[in-house]
Amino acid sequence: MKRTFRSWISGLLLALVMSSFVCGIACAATIPEHTSNFYVNDFAGVFTDEQIKVMMDKAVKLCEEHDGAQVVITTISSLEGETVENYANQMYNKYKIGKDSMGVLVLMSVNDRKIRVEVGRTMQVYIPDSKAGKLMNTYAIPKLKQNMFAEGLMDLQDALVTEIKANLSGTIVEDGEEENEFYIPVLWIIVGLVIFLILLKLLESYIEEKERSRRYSSYGGWSGSSSSNIWYTSNSSSSSSSSNSSNNDSTIFSDDSSSFSGFDGCSDGGGASGDF
């Protein structure tokens, strides 16, 4: 009788825990994972190794000197039907470019002949949309129109890095907005305490009973350890583990064999886009 009750309760708890963690996530176009170079993701293959090295040097130096400011250049062959604005926004947020959103993503799609400069939330203070548009229009578009993809993007990267350096030199990047997790689970602590106390009480009475049954000769007892097992299993299933997959492509630019990645940046869709 007790056994059935216990298994029934544990089943109920498991179902509860599982049902409350199921959540559907919608995702449109599949954004590729960034390469281990991170700053230059040449999916369309427009750069030579030498060009990538030049760009990587600049981007790495900028990030080191200016507290996590990142400029990422990505070329893709097709947007797969997505708009360049949405694609770039999703890519920016997936790569988490820039510490405290101090980042810029340049996305060029060769087949769609579209380019976008996506500017992170904090970076927008230094590079407003009009500046992003002007830089893109001055440095990249004329060359991209002549199919000089590598040259146009390199010039744009250089212009962006110079612009960011000019704006940031002598200024200390303050720790900006942090995602406020101001939800204090007081209720949960109380509920947890109540459950804990009940369990304690339960355990106590079980031990009592066990001792009693031992005292007055036994009749096929149960093992007290199983009751605590129930709680361990339900607890361990509640802490869902998220696996971070980082794919290591062949690194063209090897710097102490460590690969680069983003910080915590996000973008609300600022920047400029254009055709070429």
Added chain:
Amino acid sequence: MSKKTREIIGIILLGVVLTVIIIGRNNVVNAYEDVKLAEAKVQTMLQRRSDLIPNLVTTVKAYADHEETVFTEIAESRAKLANSINNSSMSEMAEADAELSQALGKLLVLVESYPELKASEQFTNLQYEIAGSENRINIARIAYNEAVMRYNKYIKTAPGILYAKLFEYEEMRYFEADPRSVSVPVVNFD
């Protein structure tokens, strides 16, 4: 079964029921607050674009001050948008936003016949700012609709439907834009 065991089981069951209700309610509240947060972002972005418009109108007027109808149309739709933001009614906002987009579209067509205006740096900058604002609205709108979808899905399926009924949470509406305003205008310099 002794009295004591029954008591203990009763307490546990009560605890379980309470926990289930609390978790369920928390989930509904979380989904609801996500929608509210996304809604606030949409409002901010709509306001942002709205704030750019006086600047744009002034710039265009300097070159084309006799195009009164377009300016009036823009002013009217902007007032309507401001009104809907104050009422924080999403359906009104979507409508006013679409109207404003249409009026702005007319303005941009009009600009084609004023080459000096089109070439002026101030106008180019404003055009980028407005295109950027419109993209931000679009991104915020996508996020809002996703939050609404998650919320609606949750309160319409088990076990969420129980809590939604229990605590009276109702279905929310998507921010549905006019199909004309969905595509973000791309600035072209041919």
